[in-house]
Amino acid sequence: MNEGTFVSALRALADDPAARGLDDDAAVLEFGGESLVVTHDTLVQGVHVREDEDPADIAWKLVAVNLSDLAAKGAEPLGVLVSHMLGEGDERFVRGLGEILAAHDVPLLGGDTVRAEGRRSWGCTAIGRATHTPVPDRRGAQVGDAVYVTGVLGRAMLGLEDRGSGSANDFAYRRPQPLLAEGRMLAPVVTAMMDVSDGLLLDCWRLARASRCTIQLERDSIPVADPGRADDCMRWGDDYQLLFTAPADAALPVAAACIGRVENEGGDVLRLDDEIVSPEDGLGYQH
Structure with a gap:
């Protein structure tokens, strides 16, 4: 298995x-x-x-x-x-x-x-x-919600290549920072939330699966540490940023990039610029 x-x-x-x-x-x-x-x-x-x-x-x-x-x-x-x-x-x-x-x-x-x-x-x-009820869940995304992610993706990937340098990327790999305060502030606002550990695309697919919806991502809206290696940044993982959905008109208490939207119910589908992608396409890390 x-x-x-x-x-x-x-x-x-x-x-x-x-x-x-x-x-x-x-x-x-x-x-x-x-x-x-x-x-x-x-x-x-x-x-x-x-x-x-x-x-x-x-x-x-x-x-x-x-x-x-x-x-x-x-x-x-x-x-x-x-x-x-x-x-x-x-x-x-x-x-x-x-x-x-x-x-x-x-x-x-x-x-x-x-x-x-x-x-x-x-x-x-x-x-x-x-600290908030209901406790945020991966299963709550609603059609019409916007999809957001905090921070920049791919820093840990670059940090592994720059290990020991003392750079921001190096620390992102060796000593990731859990976003505890941000999570508590977002809890009353989000409809679904999870952290990005195995790659943004794979974790977006998991959120879509849990919420039984279709998520449409816009590639150019996704913040990556190296635009020349955007696909790797979206797939590598170890970012520990917060991925969440919220009403499109919600006032967010933390800085986050809007990277897509929630569309059909019952879809269990992830689209990247209108192209359906799935775990079989190598969306992120799996054992």
Whole structure:
């Protein structure tokens, strides 16, 4: 199985409403009059991070990508649990972990530690408290909505090529910034929202699929870090910007580019300049 077919097989098991049909960035549990948002991500050496990556940067990225999922739900972080595979650079991992937790005032609540042979892997579970009801969902896009994205796409891709330089692109790759404040401000405005982790085009297709709609994107409206490599910037991923839909006349509380619109209901279709594109076209990263 590839990633998509495996997740589809899991949907039969994930029948609790909190799982949101496995079509969202996180689970949302109603608890004591509040909504808890829970998410989990794994990083694998040689897949999500380079074999020679600084463990401090691995720790930062591990927590940041989970906080980004909370940002897409407009959630305030309550804490994280971290799984660490012991090996070279453990002290650096602890240092980077302390830096990301301090930067976003997030407590470490626990986790697990193991040692094994082969490629190392790291896991993180992040827990947050929703700040707005209903909690933003990938499934809410409405016909007539505009499609927006924050920031510029492709900086992480360029940063991998410029790794260690200290440039803005370098930091975008090594130390992505979860847009927690922006997510909380957008939560009352959006009809659907998710973060861009696997490439803008693939994540737009996922949003269209979850909302059962057609999304029409305008290529020239998409902000990319290198216009000469626009297709790569839209497909590479690791951007952790916020992708969302909102009424076309909505007053947005954050800066964002309007990159398209929501059209037909029941379409499950992504169009780029009127051309239908699908995951089989290599829209982004899939395992």
